[in-house]
Amino acid sequence: MRASHMLSNVESLDTLGPPDAEAIRERCREAIAEIESAVRTAWLPLWLDVELTRGVEHVCGRERMLRWSRDAIARSADGPLLRPFMQGLRALGLNPHASLRLAPRAWDAVYRHCGALTYERVSEREAALVQRDAPALIVDVQTYQYGIAGGFEGAMELAGGEGCEVIPHADVARGEVRYVGTWS
Numbered sequence: 001m002r003a004s005h006m007l008s009n010v011e012s013l014d015t016l017g018p019p020d021a022e023a024i025r026e027r028c029r030e031a032i033a034e035i036e037s038a039v040r041t042a043w044l045p046l047w048l049d050v051e052l053t054r055g056v057e058h059v060c061g062r063e064r065m066l067r068w069s070r071d072a073i074a075r076s077a078d079g080p081l082l083r084p085f086m087q088g089l090r091a092l093g094l095n096p097h098a099s100l101r102l103a104p105r106a107w108d109a110v111y112r113h114c115g116a117l118t119y120e121r122v123s124e125r126e127a128a129l130v131q132r133d134a135p136a137l138i139v140d141v142q143t144y145q146y147g148i149a150g151g152f153e154g155a156m157e158l159a160g161g162e163g164c165e166v167i168p169h170a171d172v173a174r175g176e177v178r179y180v181g182t183w184s
Contacts (some may be wrong), residue, residue, distance in 0.1 A: 001049050003038040004081050005110050009052055009072055010035050016068060020059050028055040043112050046137050053147040062146060069150025070157065077158055081109055089159055096183050099159035100127045103152060107131075114138065115175070122180070129166075129179040139170050139177060149179050156183055 115133040145168035163184035
């Protein structure tokens with residue numbers, strides 16, 4: 001995973017409030033030290049982000065972890081990594097389908113060796129992103145799947161979606177995670 005994205009996630013811990021941010025920093029001390037010592041353009045091992053996401057959920061609960069993940073996309077939207085995708089989204093027209101259609105290209109900019117992501121239109125207000133050849137760290141860790149889903153929700157919200165929800169469904173045997181997104 002790109003170090004710049006992980007660094008943004010670490011920096012955003014303060015948005016959770018000082019007591020919770022400090023508890024997460026203590027719980028994830030080694031992972032955060034490795035993330036903070038990295039060059040922003042480096043590729044870092046996925047387990048570092050998985051550990052950070054687990055720490056946020058452990059301290060704050062799933063709902064606040066989901067909000068933190070959704071907000072991460074908004075924080076990164078104007079940064080060098082995701083800015084080109086936001087420009088593409090504006091060119092396509094702001095709507096949840098457009099944001100999810102661009103998700104596979106954004107995925108490749110943020111993740112490496114984490115499987116391929118494809119977009120499927122299901123209906124007017126539903127779409128799916130399917131991650132094939134997903135590493136065990138994603139397929140086996142529901143917390144991280146929900147963290148990724150929160151990021152997809154954030155992308156849909158940036159595109160003007162309301163009532164956005166993305167639910168992950170893992171198929172361990174196939175090494176796939178299907179993220180089903182709906183909105184009102």
